[in-house]
Amino acid sequence: SQQGEEDPQALSIQEGENATMNCSYKTSINNLQWYRQNSGRGLVHLILIRSNEREKHSGRLRVTLDTSKKSSSLLITASRAADTASYFCATDSGGGADGLTFGKGTHLIIQP
């Protein structure tokens, strides 16, 4: 079963605008990760946030984690055409076993 669920399923914005994607999960976690997938390619790791962290930054990426609401958000600032991709959140099961569970992803389109 899916641990993480992204919202929205699809998002289309103009270049230069900010893009926000959300992820909700069901059970306790040790960490949450975000990945990007360009069309026809494998997933690429973007950022990891631990359960005891509330916010993390990496370049134009900002990730927040609210463990009380079991949710996370990924903000991409000043979007570029090259940011067009699908974005996935991934969570562990909290127990250290079974690998990461991925959501269905948000497909982001940046209009030039």
Add this chain to the structure above:
Amino acid sequence: DAGITQSPRHKVTETGTPVTLRCHQTENHRYMYWYRQDPGHGLRLIHYSYGVKDTDKGEVSDGYSVSRSKTEDFLLTLESATSSQTSVYFCAISAAMNTGELFFGEGSRLTVL
């Protein structure tokens, strides 16, 4: 880029035939994973390995088997392919289970007719 190679990258086969997908890594990472990606389902874990000859089932393991005889190679076998196994298969590796990032291969697109 992490050294992960999947082969074949594309394969078309018929129902009932055996298929083996290979994942080869040059990173010496302990953990290796096979995921499948389908529209509407995202990525789902099939099997994973935490060392040579040490493997375990994931969420969707029925109809699949795996083997890891060397650190660098993780094989996924469909003993008798079915149309429901048409999918894109991704291999991933990590140095730590769950707490570290996954590095993905480029995927193997399998079509079962």
